[in-house]
Amino acid sequence: SPPLIPGYLPLIGNSHQLIGDRKYLWKRSQKTGVICREMGGVAAFLVGSYSYYVISDPDDCLMVSNTCLDKPYAYNFSKRLMGNGLITSEASLWKIHRKLLNPAFSQQMLTAFLHEINIQARSLVSQLSSKVGEEPFDVRPHFVKFTLSTVSRTSLGLSAEDQTIINNEYAETVEELFAVFCSRFQKVWLHLTWFYNMSDLKQKEDQLLKTLREIMDYVINKRKTELKVKEESEITYDPNSGKFKPALDHLLNLAEEQDAFTDDEIREHLDTIVAASYDTTSSALTYTLILLGSHLEVQQRIVDELQEVLKNRDVDVSKDDLPKLVYLEAVIKESLRLYSVVPFIARKIDTHVKLKNYTLQPGTTCMILMHSIHRDTKLWGADADLFKPERWLDPETLPTHPNSFVPFGFGKRHCIGKLYTMFVMKTALAHILQRFSVSGNIDNVVTEYDIVLKPVLGHHITLSSRI
Numbered sequence: 001s002p003p004l005i006p007g008y009l010p011l012i013g014n015s016h017q018l019i020g021d022r023k024y025l026w027k028r029s030q031k032t033g034v035i036c037r038e039m040g041g042v043a044a045f046l047v048g049s050y051s052y053y054v055i056s057d058p059d060d061c062l063m064v065s066n067t068c069l070d071k072p073y074a075y076n077f078s079k080r081l082m083g084n085g086l087i088t089s090e091a092s093l094w095k096i097h098r099k100l101l102n103p104a105f106s107q108q109m110l111t112a113f114l115h116e117i118n119i120q121a122r123s124l125v126s127q128l129s130s131k132v133g134e135e136p137f138d139v140r141p142h143f144v145k146f147t148l149s150t151v152s153r154t155s156l157g158l159s160a161e162d163q164t165i166i167n168n169e170y171a172e173t174v175e176e177l178f179a180v181f182c183s184r185f186q187k188v189w190l191h192l193t194w195f196y197n198m199s200d201l202k203q204k205e206d207q208l209l210k211t212l213r214e215i216m217d218y219v220i221n222k223r224k225t226e227l228k229v230k231e232e233s234e235i236t237y238d239p240n241s242g243k244f245k246p247a248l249d250h251l252l253n254l255a256e257e258q259d260a261f262t263d264d265e266i267r268e269h270l271d272t273i274v275a276a277s278y279d280t281t282s283s284a285l286t287y288t289l290i291l292l293g294s295h296l297e298v299q300q301r302i303v304d305e306l307q308e309v310l311k312n313r314d315v316d317v318s319k320d321d322l323p324k325l326v327y328l329e330a331v332i333k334e335s336l337r338l339y340s341v342v343p344f345i346a347r348k349i350d351t352h353v354k355l356k357n358y359t360l361q362p363g364t365t366c367m368i369l370m371h372s373i374h375r376d377t378k379l380w381g382a383d384a385d386l387f388k389p390e391r392w393l394d395p396e397t398l399p400t401h402p403n404s405f406v407p408f409g410f411g412k413r414h415c416i417g418k419l420y421t422m423f424v425m426k427t428a429l430a431h432i433l434q435r436f437s438v439s440g441n442i443d444n445v446v447t448e449y450d451i452v453l454k455p456v457l458g459h460h461i462t463l464s465s466r467i
């Protein structure tokens with residue numbers, strides 16, 4: 001068995017180390033990551049008598065992710081929102097649904113989204129123009145609005161007039177709901193369903209879920225009606241001319257033609273896609289922009305690259321431009337490495353899993369600490385804590401281990417939206433940095449954990465015009 005993390009007490013184990021606010025929770029996770037590395041990449045802690053493993057050895061992480069495909073019971077806390085969506089569904093159903101959904105996120109589909117992503121990025125730039133020369137401000141709400149409208153258009157197929165349906169109310173409600181899931185995880189007595197059902201937290205969860213359900217049901221029913229009344233000839237999808245097929249149409253078609261999804265499952269898939277995409281991408285964009293505001297030489301190098309590739313043309317960032325933005329990509333990767341917005345994931349251990357040095361026991365949970373892998377000096381070198389995008393430009397300066405960079409998770413259940421995010425982040429940053437010069441200070445940023453990492457203090461930036 002792996003060694004226990006120090007500090008455990010009789011009966012309660014390490015439970016007391018989970019108690020604190022969400023800033024504390026992030027600090028505790030970081031500390032656990034360091035302890036786990038010091039203990040050789042695998043350790044254990046106890047909540048009462050229940051065992052959790054934490055692992056940060058990349059080979060062991062891959063082994064666990066691909067041997068145990070089911071999610072542990074803590075994911076069930078979010079199951080009333082995401083149900084049989086890809087993140088929370090059981091492995092047997094997930095295998096079928098993932099295959100059906102993969103084409104909705106293929107390279108060809110994403111290329112067709114690109115014109116729309118450019119439109120949304122321009123709208124973001126025009127909102128940010130009002131901040132030029134103003135006091136330092138929080139850019140995250142602008143990124144939330146941008147990522148929500150982008151996903152509303154591309155995944156839900158909402159028209160320009162309707163995209164505000166998935167507005168800030170949806171985002172705020174999802175964030176409050178994630179906070180409820182975290183609180184429940186920390187208050188171990190609320191893991192017991194009958195106890196939880198009597199709590200105020202449960203009542204809050206019911207209310208928040210009702211709001212989200214009403215919004216998503218409205219979106220689905222509206223689209224269903226639209227597709228019914230439209231002549232078949234009117235519904236043309238042509239990726240080459242930007243007439244893309246939104247994920248919602250993809251789901252509705254599969255439901256009709258193959259009886260592949262129930263109405264509830266369609267809603268659960270959409271809630272999963274929207275919740276998984278906007279919160280992560282807007283946080284990642286926020287950290288990247290603050291990093292650029294703190295490293296002006298890096299920012300200038302991106303601006304030079306943009307000038308070389310886009311030649312000051314006020315046109316869309318095209319599918320041919322994206323692979324040429326090599327330095328911008330290096331910056332995004334370095335930002336995701338240092339600020340892993342999904343810092344860890346977990347798996348239900350349902351069989352004996354033999355790792356390099358230990359065997360994990362069934363009936364337990366294993367947490368896979370990506371944030372710890374990303375800062376491991378054995379993999380990344382002595383400068384692992386430093387922001388150095390250049391390391392991505394030369395294979396010699398990158399770790400040789402193939403699983404050293406894993407912001408999108410491990411193995412078969414890795415993120416379905418990783419290419420989508422790269423398209424969205426590159427396009428948004430290209431538009432922003434052509435128009436504005438950014439300043440900020442990453443050293444002042446205080447972060448909290450509520451499933452996704454979020455900057456909460458000291459993260460304000462200022463903008464000045466480049467034109």
Ligand code: HEM
Nearest residue numbers: 086087276277280281284342345408409413415416417421
């Ligand atoms: C910076 C942005 C993002 C990060 C860091 C990220 C990270 C992750 C991670 C770590 C997982 C694995 C979860 C687990 O194993 O429990 C995951 C899964 C998932 N992500 Fe993302 N994600 C991002 C953006 C997106 C976007 C834009 C979408 C949708 C368009 C998306 C949709 C999903 C879905 C549906 C899954 C479940 C995949 C499956 O189990 O088949 N994510 N993501």
